[in-house]
Amino acid sequence: MSSQTYLSSLFSLDGRVAVVTGGSSGIGRAIAGALARAGASVVIVARKEAQLVATVEELTAEGCRAAWVSGDLGSREGVRTAAERAVKAHGEPDILVNSAGINLRPPMGELSEEVWDSTMAVNLEAPYLLGERFGPGMAERGFGRIIHITSQQAHRAFVRSGAYGVSKGAVESLARSQAEAWSPYGVTCNTLVPGFVPSPLNARLSSDPEMVAALAARTMVGRNGLAEDFAGAAVFLASRASAYVTGQAVFVDGGFSVH
Numbered sequence: 001m002s003s004q005t006y007l008s009s010l011f012s013l014d015g016r017v018a019v020v021t022g023g024s025s026g027i028g029r030a031i032a033g034a035l036a037r038a039g040a041s042v043v044i045v046a047r048k049e050a051q052l053v054a055t056v057e058e059l060t061a062e063g064c065r066a067a068w069v070s071g072d073l074g075s076r077e078g079v080r081t082a083a084e085r086a087v088k089a090h091g092e093p094d095i096l097v098n099s100a101g102i103n104l105r106p107p108m109g110e111l112s113e114e115v116w117d118s119t120m121a122v123n124l125e126a127p128y129l130l131g132e133r134f135g136p137g138m139a140e141r142g143f144g145r146i147i148h149i150t151s152q153q154a155h156r157a158f159v160r161s162g163a164y165g166v167s168k169g170a171v172e173s174l175a176r177s178q179a180e181a182w183s184p185y186g187v188t189c190n191t192l193v194p195g196f197v198p199s200p201l202n203a204r205l206s207s208d209p210e211m212v213a214a215l216a217a218r219t220m221v222g223r224n225g226l227a228e229d230f231a232g233a234a235v236f237l238a239s240r241a242s243a244y245v246t247g248q249a250v251f252v253d254g255g256f257s258v259h
């Protein structure tokens with residue numbers, strides 16, 4: 001067997017369909033690209049059309065199969081509509097990546113109900129509802145991969161965790177509940193836990209050079225994360241190779257959490 005054949009038997013996503021929320025920016029965009037380059041037909045879901053189109057054009061220019069759906073995951077109706085539009089592109093997904101997220105960061109004492117509700121809607125309810133929509137079908141077909149993107153704040157308070165930290169902690173519990181329900185049927189459910197990755201999500205923090213340097217110094221690798229750092233871990237968790245990894249939080253953080 002050639003090394004290429006061996007690697008393909010473990011990691012190839014040929015013939016798989018992946019839905020990636022937040023696939024138009026940052027970590028989600030890098031993961032959508034990684035899954036597509038590994039062979040999956042990818043549908044990315046977010047709101048802003050220009051970024052969705054640019055991402056899909058980049059991937060299709062490389063010969064990948066990619067499509068986009070513009071939808072707002074901030075309401076239950078929006079999630080349902082986006083899910084039904086997403087399956088029109090390549091059919092029911094084998095892989096679901098929940099990367100869409102918001103972090104509004106008001107101080108805890110000033111956290112409004114509106115911030116609480118919108119944070120829970122995008123960060124927690126959308127992953128839950130998409131799991132309910134796609135998980136049972138994956139289980140029926142005998143293969144599925146659900147990958148959530150959580151945060152250090154699922155594990156520790158960190159720069160005004162607030163509602164965001166609560167939502168991410170709950171998503172880690174959601175992954176375990178989904179894993180418990182569907183792993184016997186070939187559907188693994190895990191989370192990827194980033195450290196600090198400069199992106200539009202944390203524009204205020206990432207524009208403060210002292211803060212950026214201090215965060216890099218807290219890692220073991222000696223730098224902050226890049227969206228591309230998630231490519232290999234995402235392909236692994238989406239592939240056959242990770243069949244016995246479920247309910248786990250996989251830290252892709254340069255050692256931030258263990259330093």
Ligand SMILES: NC(=O)c1ccc[n+]([C@@H]2O[C@H](COP(=O)([O-])OP(=O)(O)OC[C@H]3O[C@@H](n4cnc5c(N)ncnc54)[C@H](OP(=O)(O)O)[C@@H]3O)[C@@H](O)[C@H]2O)c1
Pocket residue numbers: 021022023024025026027028029045046047048049051071072073074098099100101102103122149150151152193194195196197198199200201202
């Ligand atoms: N960057 C970090 O340091 C870091 C650390 C820990 C965890 N994370 C997590 O990693 C994930 C990705 O973060 P990122 O840094 O890559 O952020 P990002 O670059 O800001 O990307 C967020 C994505 O979510 C989409 N999105 C936001 N609200 C949405 C809504 N209501 N409906 C549909 N799509 C929506 C955005 O597109 P539109 O705005 O066009 O809708 C965008 O594609 C998030 O879940 C975040 O919590 C990031």
